[in-house]
Structures are given as structure tokens and as C-alpha cells.
Amino acid sequence: MASSKALDGGWGWAIVAASFMAQLLAYGSPQSVGVLYPEWLHTFQEGKGMTAWVGSLVAGVGLIASPVCSACVENFGARPVTVFSGVMVAGGLMLSAFAPNVQFLIFSYGIVVGLGCGLVYAATLTITCQYFDKRRGLALGIVTTGTSVGAFIYATAQNELMVLFGLDGCLLIIGAIALNLMACAGFMRPLNMPGYYLKQKAALERNTGEQLLEKPPLEDVKIMTGSSITTPPTVKELLISIDTKDLAVQMETKKGCCMSGFVIMKMIKKKQQAYSKYIYSMYEILQDQSMVAFCIAIFLFSLGAFPPVLFIEDVAQSEGLIEEVSIIPLVSIGAIATCVGKLVLGMLVDLRWINSIYLYGFTMFAGGLALFLIPITKSYVGLQILTAVLGFFSGNWSLTSYITTKIVGLDRLTQAHGILMFFGGFGIMLGPPVVGWFFDWTQSYDLAFYFSGTCVVLGAFILFVLTLPCWNRKNVENAKSDIQYTSTCDKVISVA
Numbered sequence: 313m314a315s316s317k318a319l320d321g322g323w324g325w326a327i328v329a330a331s332f333m334a335q336l337l338a339y340g341s342p343q344s345v346g347v348l349y350p351e352w353l354h355t356f357q358e359g360k361g362m363t364a365w366v367g368s369l370v371a372g373v374g375l376i377a378s379p380v381c382s383a384c385v386e387n388f389g390a391r392p393v394t395v396f397s398g399v400m401v402a403g404g405l406m407l408s409a410f411a412p413n414v415q416f417l418i419f420s421y422g423i424v425v426g427l428g429c430g431l432v433y434a435a436t437l438t439i440t441c442q443y444f445d446k447r448r449g450l451a452l453g454i455v456t457t458g459t460s461v462g463a464f465i466y467a468t469a470q471n472e473l474m475v476l477f478g479l480d481g482c483l484l485i486i487g488a489i490a491l492n493l494m495a496c497a498g499f500m501r502p503l504n505m506p507g508y509y510l511k512q513k514a515a516l517e518r519n520t521g522e523q524l525l526e527k528p529p530l531e532d533v534k535i536m537t538g539s540s541i542t543t544p545p546t547v548k549e550l551l552i553s554i555d556t557k558d559l560a561v562q563m564e565t566k567k568g569c570c571m572s573g574f575v576i577m578k579m580i581k582k583k584q585q586a587y588s589k590y591i592y593s594m595y596e597i598l599q600d601q602s603m604v605a606f607c608i609a610i611f612l613f614s615l616g617a618f619p620p621v622l623f624i625e626d627v628a629q630s631e632g633l634i635e636e637v638s639i640i641p642l643v644s645i646g647a648i649a650t651c652v653g654k655l656v657l658g659m660l661v662d663l664r665w666i667n668s669i670y671l672y673g674f675t676m677f678a679g680g681l682a683l684f685l686i687p688i689t690k691s692y693v694g695l696q697i698l699t700a701v702l703g704f705f706s707g708n709w710s711l712t713s714y715i716t717t718k719i720v721g722l723d724r725l726t727q728a729h730g731i732l733m734f735f736g737g738f739g740i741m742l743g744p745p746v747v748g749w750f751f752d753w754t755q756s757y758d759l760a761f762y763f764s765g766t767c768v769v770l771g772a773f774i775l776f777v778l779t780l781p782c783w784n785r786k787n788v789e790n791a792k793s794d795i796q797y798t799s800t801c802d803k804v805i806s807v808a
Contacts, residue, residue, distance in 0.1 A: 453658020653707020
């Protein structure tokens with residue numbers, strides 16, 4: 313039986329390294345999609361609003377599907393989910409190489425790759441939180457820098473690959489590289505058995521006990537084990553040889569069709585109760601005022617701060633600040649700054665005297681001010697500086713899991729983080745098309761960036777106000793009692 317105690321080291325650092333590489337491989341191309349965006353505009357000759365859907369969906373779909381992704385990780389574990397995500401990310405990138413139009417690209421690159429990235433994100437953050445307690449902020453900071461390092465490397469690499477092999481060849485090559493996600497999954501040894509395997513094990517042991525008490529005929533044992541053993545099989549042998557579903561079908565067939573129908577209805581009712589309980593627990597999480605404030609802040613920050621990642625290269629070209637993409641693109645500068653921001657903020661949040669929610673609010677406010685300054689900047693150097701500043705404060709993504717754990721507790725982290733990422737993904741999905749439509753309407757990015765800055769600053773204000781101690785004192789006491797109660801229930805469910 314695996315220990316439930318956070319290790320804060322040992323194999324945990326192997327988990328951090330594997331998760332870092334997994335996020336680098338999955339998010340490298342989506343985070344540097346701004347480099348591909350001008351090429352898609354030239355190739356497909358669509359409007360900027362329509363083409364922007366590709367970049368917004370690849371970042372937003374995975375986060376919107378976070379509740380589902382988190383449920384997959386909770387039930388099946390980080391390792392199988394990461395393997396499956398490797399197939400999705402690589403397949404989506406390779407399929408995008410054969411896209412005949414933007415609509416096909418929206419599906420292959422935006423939805424398929426986006427869902428694969430969402431699975432990787434949920435798996436890596438969940439397993440990292442399980443392995444770390446005191447150093448959780450630092451560990452999450454290192455893991456989430458994988459996306460930024462990937463964006464820096466892929467931004468330059470994709471430029472070079474497009475020059476050498478064209479857009480199609482570039483997508484095929486980075487798709488093949490993404491298959492290494494399966495190798496990263498091999499290091500993700502589970503600290504706790506996932507819910508699906510615990511339920512299967514309990515069902516197998518219960519059915520095996522019944523089978524031994526009933527003393528099945530020797531012919532049945534021969535069929536199930538494939539051997540001519542004359543002695544009754546042990547529990548271990550039955551656990552290996554008998555599948556729960558097959559055993560249930562065999563037993564119910566003997567009792568008649570009516571009994572089988574009754575059992576099926578009972579199973580459906582049990583599943584409905586499980587889903588109802590899951591939805592109700594999500595409703596309970598959203599009763600916490602701090603959690604609601606954090607969800608609103610994440611939505612507004614994603615709505616305003618993500619578009620520069622996609623449009624910043626086009627801003628520089630459309631304003632005449634640079635004729636071609638430079639050796640180190642603005643996307644790469646922002647990615648490196650985000651990497652530094654994630655590490656610095658991850659270390660800061662581990663300090664006991666720093667309030668993690670207020671730190672997040674400050675990063676939002678500073679990022680909003682940088683967005684306001686982008687339209688009035690008339691030099692490429694100024695654009696580089698503002699990109700770096702915005703990138704640094706965008707490193708606050710490394711704080712999301714930490715803050716979520718502080719608000720709802722480790723027992724509810726998977727569900728709460730899924731809800732939070734849903735709001736973030738919704739904002740990311742809407743942001744770039746809105747900015748693109750602003751440009752198509754006004755032929756300028758100025759109004760779009762003023763809108764983005766307003767959203768981010770408003771989110772910071774809401775977060776500060778709704779998490780003030782005078783508002784939240786009673787909620788904190790209730791949350792503590794809820795967390796203790798939930799922890800007990802989870803233990804009972806696991807045993808059952």
C-alpha cells in the first residue's frame with residue numbers, strides 16, 4: 313500500500329523532471345502559436361478573427377475540459393492519462409500538416425491538441441501536488457516553467473523548420489517529437505492508487521470471496537484459468553484470472569434474464585448516484601467565496617492577458633516596428649520572462665509571511681498596467697520590455713494549484729482545480745477572437761489592448777475585495793470543517 317504522506321524529495325524530483333518535460337513537449341507549440349499565426353494568415357487568407365480561433369482553442373479547450381481531465385486523472389492515474397495525451401497531441405499536430413483550410417485547423421490543432429494539453433496539465437500538476445507539501449510552491453513553479461521553456465525553444469525552432477521544410481513539414485516534425493510524452497509518463501509512479509483501480513480491486517476481492525464460498529464446479533475453474541488444476545484456486549490466482557465483468561455476467565446468466573436486468577438497473581442507479589455526488593461536491597466547492605473570487609479573477613486575467621501571446625508578433629509587423637520576425641521573437645522573450653516569473657513567484661509563495669492570494673492579485677494589477685502601455689509604445693525595444701514585464705507577471709499560473717490547495721484543501725484539489733481551469737480556459741478561448749474582431753473593425757490593436765488591460769485590472773480589484781478578512785472570516789471556519797468532513801468521507805469511499 314502506497315504511503316499517502318507527501319515526500320518533499322526523493323522520487324518526487326524525478327516526478328518534477330518528468331512533468332517539466334511533459335509540459336515542455338505538449339505546450340511548446342501551442343504556447344508559441346504566435347509564430348505560426350502570421351503564416352496561417354498568409355496561407356489561408358482568412359480574417360484575423362477567424363484565424364485567431366485556432367490559437368485560442370488550443371489554449372482554451374484543454375482548460376475548459378479540465379473538470380473532465382481532472383476526473384480522468386483521479387480515476388485512472390497520471391501515467392495512463394499522460395500516455396493517452398501523447399497520442400492526442402502528436403496526432404493533432406501531424407493532422408494539422410494536412411489541413412486544407414482554417415476550419416479543419418480549428419479541429420485538428422485547436423481541439424485535438426488542446427484536449428491533449430489539458431490532460432497533460434491536469435496529470436502533471438496533480439501528481440506533483442501529491443509528492444510535495446512544504447516545497448509544493450517550488451515544485452509547481454519548476455513544473456509549470458516547462459510550458460515557458462517549451463515556448464522559447466519552439467518559437468525559434470518553428471521559425472527555422474518553416475524556412476527549411478515549410479509549414480507542413482514543421483508541423484509533422486514537432487508532432488513526431490511530441491510522441492516523447494509517452495516516455496515521460498513512464499516516470500510518473502503513483503503515490504496513491506487511483507480511484508478506478510481501488511474500486512476494481514475491492515470488487516474483485518468481494519466477488520472472489522463469494523466465488524470461494526460457493527465452491528464453483530471444477531469445469532468453471534478450468535475454463536477461467538485455462539488449466540486442469542484439481543485443487544481449489546487461491547484468492548491471488550482468481551484475482552489474476554477472473555475479470556469482474558465476466559464473472560458478473562456468468563453468475564447472472566445462471567440466475568436468469570430477469571435477474572440480469574435487475575442487476576443492470578442497479579448498476580446504472582449506482583453510477584447515477586456517483587455522478588450526482590461528484591456534481592454536488594463541485595457545488596459545495598463553489599459555495600466558498602474565496603474560490604468564486606479566484607474563478608472570476610482567473611477568467612478576466614485569461615481574457616485579457618493571453619491575446620498578446622498570439623498577436624504580439626503581428627502587432628510589431630502591422631505597426632511597422634519590424635519588417636520580419638527577429639532572431640529571438642517577442643514570443644520567446646515573453647516565454648523566458650514567464651519562466652523566470654514562475655520560479656520567482658513559486659519561491660515567494662513558499663514564504664510564510666506572504667499571502668498567496670494577494671500576491672496573485674498584485675501580479676494581475678501589474679500585468680494590466682503593462683497591457684495599457686502596449687498601444688502607446690512606438691518602438692520595438694519598448695515592445696520587447698513590455699512583453700518581458702507581461703510575461704513575468706503571467707508566471708502567476710504557477711500559483712493556481714497552490715492557492716487552490718490553500719482554499720479547499722488537498723482532498724478537493726483535483727475537482728477545484730478542474731473548475732478553476734474551466735473558467736481560465738473560457739477566458740483564453742474568448743480573448744484572441746475578440747481582439748481579432750476589434751482589429752477587423754478598427755484596423756488597429758489599440759482599442760483591443762485597452763479592453764484587455766481593463767479586464768485584468770478589474771479581475772485584480774474583484775479578487776482583492778472579495779478575499780478581505782472581514783468578508784471571509786466565517787467562510788474560512790466553515791471551509792475547515794468541510795475539508796475535515798470531506799477527508800473522512802473520501803477515506804470511507806476508498807475503503808468501500
